[in-house]
Amino acid sequence: MAIASFATLLAGAAQAATPGLSGEKASFPPFDPAHFASNLFWLAITFGALYWLMSKVALPRLGSVLEERAETIGRDLDQATQMQAKAEDMAQAYEKALAEARKNAQGIAQAARETGAKESDAKRHATEAELAGKLAKAEASIAKTKTKAMGNVRDLGSDIAVAIVAKLTGQAPSATEAAEAVDQALTQG
Amino acid sequence: MAAGGGIDPIHQFHITEIVALKPFGLNLSFTNTSLWMVIVLATVSAIMVYGSSQRAVVPGRLQSLAEMIYEFVASTLTGVMGKEGMKFFPFVFSLFSFVLASNMLGMIPGSFTVTSQIIVTAAFAVLVISVVLVYGIVKHGSHFFGLFVPSGVPGWLLPFMVLIEVVSFLSRPVSLSLRLFGNMLAGHIALKVFGGFVVALIAAGGAATIIAPLPLLLAVALTALEFLVAFLQAYVFAILTCVYLNDALHPGH
Numbered sequence: 001m002a003i004a005s006f007a008t009l010l011a012g013a014a015q016a017a018t019p020g021l022s023g024e025k026a027s028f029p030p031f032d033p034a035h036f037a038s039n040l041f042w043l044a045i046t047f048g049a050l051y052w053l054m055s056k057v058a059l060p061r062l063g064s065v066l067e068e069r070a071e072t073i074g075r076d077l078d079q080a081t082q083m084q085a086k087a088e089d090m091a092q093a094y095e096k097a098l099a100e101a102r103k104n105a106q107g108i109a110q111a112a113r114e115t116g117a118k119e120s121d122a123k124r125h126a127t128e129a130e131l132a133g134k135l136a137k138a139e140a141s142i143a144k145t146k147t148k149a150m151g152n153v154r155d156l157g158s159d160i161a162v163a164i165v166a167k168l169t170g171q172a173p174s175a176t177e178a179a180e181a182v183d184q185a186l187t188q189g
Numbered sequence: 190m191a192a193g194g195g196i197d198p199i200h201q202f203h204i205t206e207i208v209a210l211k212p213f214g215l216n217l218s219f220t221n222t223s224l225w226m227v228i229v230l231a232t233v234s235a236i237m238v239y240g241s242s243q244r245a246v247v248p249g250r251l252q253s254l255a256e257m258i259y260e261f262v263a264s265t266l267t268g269v270m271g272k273e274g275m276k277f278f279p280f281v282f283s284l285f286s287f288v289l290a291s292n293m294l295g296m297i298p299g300s301f302t303v304t305s306q307i308i309v310t311a312a313f314a315v316l317v318i319s320v321v322l323v324y325g326i327v328k329h330g331s332h333f334f335g336l337f338v339p340s341g342v343p344g345w346l347l348p349f350m351v352l353i354e355v356v357s358f359l360s361r362p363v364s365l366s367l368r369l370f371g372n373m374l375a376g377h378i379a380l381k382v383f384g385g386f387v388v389a390l391i392a393a394g395g396a397a398t399i400i401a402p403l404p405l406l407l408a409v410a411l412t413a414l415e416f417l418v419a420f421l422q423a424y425v426f427a428i429l430t431c432v433y434l435n436d437a438l439h440p441g442h
Contacts, residue, residue, distance in 0.1 A: 029202040030374065035222070036308045037215050039204075042223035043312055046230045050287055055279030058237035062259045065244050065252075072246060 157182040198381035202305055202374070222309075225301045229290040237286070258286065262427065269431035270438055277434050280320065284313060285427035292373060292419035296412070304422075305373040307366065314366035317430050325437035336440040365429055372422045376415045383408040 029035075158178040166172040173181075208219040240255035248256055262282045266274050288304055295302025303309055325333035337354040338347070386404035390397045 028199065029204055030305060030307050030370070032204075034216065035204045035220060035306075038210075038218050038220055039222050039306055039308045040312055041215075041217045042219070042226050043309055046223075046226040047283065047287060050230050050233060051279060051283040053234050053238055054283045054286070058234075058241050058255070059259065059279055059282060061241040061244060062237075062255060065241065065246070065248075066256060066259070069246050 154179070154182055154186065157186070198378045198385065201301070201377060201381060204306075221301050222303060222306055225291070225294065225303050229287060229294060229303060232294065233286045233290050262286075265424070265428055266431050269428065270435045274431065274435065274438060277320075277431075281427055281430055281434070284317070284430055285423055288313070288369065288426050289420065289423035292423055293416075295373065295377070296416060296419060302373050302377060304369055305377060307370045310366040310370040311362070313369075313426070314362035317365065317433060318362045321433050321437040324434075325440055328437070329440055333437070333440045336436055361429075361433060365426065369422050369426055372418050376411070376418055380408060380411050380415060383411060 158175065158181075161178045161182055162172055162175065165178070204220045204222055206218040206220050207224060210217045210219060236251065236258070237255050240251035243249060243252055245252060259282070262285050263275070263278060266278055266281050270277070291303040291309075294300055295305065325336070337351050337358065339350050339354065342350050383404045387401050387408065390401035390404070
């Protein structure tokens with residue numbers, strides 16, 4: 001309203017400055033009732049047409065478009081949320097399966113390791129036992145051979161002793177005496 | 190504004206008959222006002238009807254503009270009246286778009302501003318108040334007149350309060366029409382006067398010619414201000430219509 005009064009002042013000033021141009025105007029056109037009927041008539045027609053076009057055509061159309069868009073966006077968002085939840089579930093299931101598989105693999109590896117160790121232990125024990133048996137047998141045969149050899153040595157020793165004594169003394173000792181002496185020497189030696 | 194008339198700031202409001210039409214002694218001639226009303230109608234229809242004809246979920250430029258205006262008016266209306274106010278939406282939208290298009294088209298040099306005719310703004314104001322009265326009385330009956338009886342007022346003061354309320358109600362159409370009319374009229378006169386100063390100063394010659402750009406700068410600034418006023422007055426008109434209609438929707442204080 002301040003602008004209005006300012007402008008009216010200016011308009012007054014301008015009119016005062018140019019009396020020749022505006023002096024002939026009898027009335028201010030917006031207040032001239034001569035055109036009121038015409039203005040009202042055409043306003044009724046144009047505004048009526050505008051109201052009809054807006055209320056029957058443009059606004060319902062735009063309203064439905066906006067509603068449809070809001071629905072589409074809402075639906076898409078819902079779908080996206082559902083998808084995301086599904087993906088998360090799947091990721092969790094995968095993680096679980098992975099953890100289980102890992103646990104299983106560890107169990108299997110452990111079992112395999114244990115059975116392997118057991119088997120190789122058994123094999124080793126068997127081999128060791130076999131080897132020990134062979135060793136004992138070999139030792140026994142060595143001992144037998146040794147005793148036999150020693151027996152031969154004793155017989156030979158007593159024979160030689162008899163021969164030496166007979167040669168030295170001209171008198172042959174009995175075989176038993178010679179054997180005793182050899183045994184004595186063997187045990188001392 | 191540049192259309193003839195020298196520097197007479199009132200000339201732009203003159204009504205000239207284009208097609209004389211005088212049935213039953215009534216002057217219903219098609220004038221320049223009528224022409225610009227039709228142009229306003231065509232402009233708004235082009236944007237709103239043609240713009241929405243694609244019904245695209247992903248809107249083009251014109252449809253975006255149409256949707257922007259739709260949503261602007263819808264949010265203004267629901268902000269004042271709530272969701273139930275949407276039954277007045279076509280009415281408020283038509284008023285807003287008609288006034289806005291009139292004001293904006295009036296800014297084109299040489300054009301005619303429909304809203305600078307007081308009979309037009311007065312017709313709108315009377316229409317708004319009539320809708321308020323008719324809807325209020327049809328919907329709420331005598332309860333509607335509770336609007337004029339403020340609650341919590343001592344008995345001896347009540348007649349005065351009712352009188353004040355009635356006067357304030359009756360002054361609504363007057364202020365509604367004069368506000369729009371006055372702003373449009375004054376703005377265009379001011380623009381014309383400053384434009385006239387430029388011409389007068391140049392015509393005077395000498396030292397006066399040197400200061401001629403000053404009113405030109407003012408005219409440029411005023412043009413920007415007038416665009417703001419053109420939008421603002423349409424918005425004010427629409428929001429006040431909503432406020433008044435809200436009284437019809439929810440009478441009583």
